[in-house]
Amino acid sequence: MSVEQHEVQDILTQYDQDRDNLIPLLQDVQERLHYLSPQALSAVAEHLQLSENDVFGVATFYAQFRFTPPGLxxxxxxxxxxxxxxxxxxxxxxxxxxxxxxxxxxxxxxxxxxxxxxxxxxxxxxxxxxxxxxxxxxxxxxxxxxxxxxxx
Ligand code: FES
Missing domain, CATH: 3.40.30.10 (Glutaredoxin)
Incomplete structure (x- = not known):
């Protein structure tokens, strides 16, 4: 498991499998990784038992989320x-x-x-x-x- 995956798993364990946790979870992942990677989105979807499309759809709706790693x-x-x-x-x-x-x-x-x-x-x-x-x-x-x- 990569460092990034470990960090995401660490965050996921702090949240119940409740769909209402989607936005706070995405915010926490972004704060830790500085962006939302495809792997992180997929792990969040699995944790909340949502489809990856649903999670991606919600994330792209909010301007606060980034999908590429930040620059230097x-x-x-x-x-x-x-x-x-x-x-x-x-x-x-x-x-x-x-x-x-x-x-x-x-x-x-x-x-x-x-x-x-x-x-x-x-x-x-x-x-x-x-x-x-x-x-x-x-x-x-x-x-x-x-x-x-x-x-x-
Ligand atoms: S509107 Fe730009 S700092 Fe308040």
Missing amino acids: HHIKVCEGTACHVRGSSRILDTITRTTGIEPGQTSEDGLFSLERVACFGSCALAPVVVVDDKVYGRMTSAKTQRLIEEKK
Whole structure:
């Protein structure tokens, strides 16, 4: 059994075989693995006695779940109201142009992954970008581009 399988099994033992546990279970698996692998989805389905299609269908419905491993640098762009009003969509476009990835994807070289997030709770700093858990406030497209170049 791989380390990943062990970790998933460890999480599964903490949950009863109750369908209502699906979302919390997926959240726990993602927190541990940083994404939902096909093997993890299948183990969750088996544990809750659901079909893999049902589990995958539910997981893809929620933007919070990722299906590819995160990159070396994980970029989160806030799309909450304050950040949206101050141009977060332009920042997101810049990141996609510079790295070649859309939200939910990881670049082919494994360097960057991108995620769209609702409010970080730092609205006074809008628009906000978080890279590897470090918060960058009052971002512009130019500052974002420089930040990405520095991380390459
Ligand atoms: S809306 Fe972006 S931090 Fe609150």
